[in-house]
Amino acid sequence: MKKTILFVVTLFLLFTPFQAHSQPPKVFIDSLEPSDPELKEQVKKITQVDKVLNSLIEDLREKYNSFDSNTDQETQKAIRTDLASLILLKVVLLRDLPYEQLEDLLNETYDLLPGEFPIEAIWGDVHFSKKDFENAIIHYENALNKNPNDINTIGKCAMAYFQKQNHEKALEYAELYLAKNPNEFFFLWIAGKCEYEQSNFDEAIDYLEKALEVCKDKNDSKTIEEYIRRAKEALASTGDFTQDEDQRFVITFAGDSANDIGDITFDMLNDIYYDVTNLLNYYPDVRINVVFFQTDDYYKEGKNWSAASTAGIKIMVPLKSGYKSEDYVKGLLAHEFTHAIINLKTNCRAPMWVHEGLAQYQEYSTENGSPESLRSDFEGTLQRDFIEGELFIPLDKVPAYIGSSDRKNVNRGYIASYLAIRCMADNYGEQSFDSLLAALGKGKDIREAVKEATGSEYSDFQEEYKEWVKNL
Numbered sequence: 297m298k299k300t301i302l303f304v305v306t307l308f309l310l311f312t313p314f315q316a317h318s319q320p321p322k323v324f325i326d327s328l329e330p331s332d333p334e335l336k337e338q339v340k341k342i343t344q345v346d347k348v349l350n351s352l353i354e355d356l357r358e359k360y361n362s363f364d365s366n367t368d369q370e371t372q373k374a375i376r377t378d379l380a381s382l383i384l385l386k387v388v389l390l391r392d393l394p395y396e397q398l399e400d401l402l403n404e405t406y407d408l409l410p411g412e413f414p415i416e417a418i419w420g421d422v423h424f425s426k427k428d429f430e431n432a433i434i435h436y437e438n439a440l441n442k443n444p445n446d447i448n449t450i451g452k453c454a455m456a457y458f459q460k461q462n463h464e465k466a467l468e469y470a471e472l473y474l475a476k477n478p479n480e481f482f483f484l485w486i487a488g489k490c491e492y493e494q495s496n497f498d499e500a501i502d503y504l505e506k507a508l509e510v511c512k513d514k515n516d517s518k519t520i521e522e523y524i525r526r527a528k529e530a531l532a533s534t535g536d537f538t539q540d541e542d543q544r545f546v547i548t549f550a551g552d553s554a555n556d557i558g559d560i561t562f563d564m565l566n567d568i569y570y571d572v573t574n575l576l577n578y579y580p581d582v583r584i585n586v587v588f589f590q591t592d593d594y595y596k597e598g599k600n601w602s603a604a605s606t607a608g609i610k611i612m613v614p615l616k617s618g619y620k621s622e623d624y625v626k627g628l629l630a631h632e633f634t635h636a637i638i639n640l641k642t643n644c645r646a647p648m649w650v651h652e653g654l655a656q657y658q659e660y661s662t663e664n665g666s667p668e669s670l671r672s673d674f675e676g677t678l679q680r681d682f683i684e685g686e687l688f689i690p691l692d693k694v695p696a697y698i699g700s701s702d703r704k705n706v707n708r709g710y711i712a713s714y715l716a717i718r719c720m721a722d723n724y725g726e727q728s729f730d731s732l733l734a735a736l737g738k739g740k741d742i743r744e745a746v747k748e749a750t751g752s753e754y755s756d757f758q759e760e761y762k763e764w765v766k767n768l
């Protein structure tokens with residue numbers, strides 16, 4: 297039987313909202329002052345890592361290593377502070393290097409002054425600037441243990457949790473920030489968006505209207521107005537929805553659909569949860585939202601040619617998309633749930649071929665019992681174009697294919713993504729998915745991530761994949 301609605305898309309979450317227009321808290325503004333007044337003056341003139349800085353550090357290291365039982369506490373503390381201060385300065389000056397090259401220096405400062413505020417704050421900044429939000433949060437929260445009122449760190453926690461789509465925690469920090477600066481646009485927006493994502497539409501509207509009042513940018517205003525409109529619309533139709541939840545999912549059902557599909561949906565989602573979290577080695581600490589829309593409502597939010605979609609951790613499924621069988625629905629939910637887990641594990645940083653490749657790999661396992669048996673209407677194109685015609689689509693071109701208005705090219709984009717992921721599983725095992733996504737989650741780009749997962753350069757991996765398809 298032919299599927300009436302063919303495609304499953306992912307709407308990528310706006311990665312950093314309003315980056316260009318607003319002024320979120322800044323990174324690398326903290327520093328640790330040397331205790332020696334002369335050194336303090338000297339440090340002010342240092343703008344790069346050079347002989348002067350390195351020899352100052354070496355001298356202090358020597359002094360530190362020659363401590364003995366006669367060295368008094370005060371002198372020890374002063375030397376430790378001076379040394380930590382200079383090493384921290386070196387880290388800040390070298391902040392564009394990969395994290396691994398800065399880690400020893402950061403550990404050294406930690407050994408000198410464990411838990412000191414500027415050390416934890418700058419350590420967090422190093423992770424934050426490399427988009428490794430998970431580790432940034434650990435250090436920012438350590439910094440806040442020492443200095444709970446540091447508004448800049450509070451703001452950065454809100455942003456890091458927001459990027460990780462932990463809307464509950466992001467809101468908590470945004471509210472702390474707003475308690476001190478009630479008119480700060482950026483945090484009014486984050487708070488509004490977090491309330492919106494948690495379906496607290498009244499609260500969302502409150503924050504967003506305040507954000508609109510202080511908004512200075514036309515485009516930002518338009519986006520906010522659109523969110524207010526959607527929140528009001530959702531509020532108006534809340535009466536027609538029922539919500540049900542367990543510890544992993546919050547499911548919203550339109551109309552009386554909960555009666556029809558409520559029970560099987562929870563059973564299916566829990567099976568899928570187990571499969572996908574194991575495959576990708578990621579166990580979310582937030583609940584995934586699934587919304588079943590009546591078709592007309594769905595089209596207001598989603599794209600009108602898709603079977604379902606995922607934005608961040610919110611899965612949207614139209615109810616009239618022609619369910620053929622329970623396996624079909626299960627496959628569709630597996631596909632979308634895979635997108636949600638990828639978004640969480642990578643902070644929405646996975647390229648499209650990784651997203652669609654893994655989502656199909658899981659979909660076919662769930663629906664057809666094996667990742668190797670792809671959907672029947674793709675088989676002709678696979679055989680004709682890829683195997684006989686030796687079509688090769690460079691992976692960076694996949695978004696252009698999937699975004700194409702020509703349905704044949706859309707299919708080709710999906711198939712190429714799926715084949716690349718299957719090739720990776722065949723040559724490097726399914727465990728390579730974990731390394732691939734983990735590297736993206738740490739802020740590595742796709743080239744570095746493929747190298748970590750396979751040991752091959754990105755271009756070499758694509759050559760392997762090209763060869764692999766020939767042998768299908």
Ligand SMILES: [Zn+2]
Binds near residue numbers: 631635
């Ligand atoms: Zn998809």
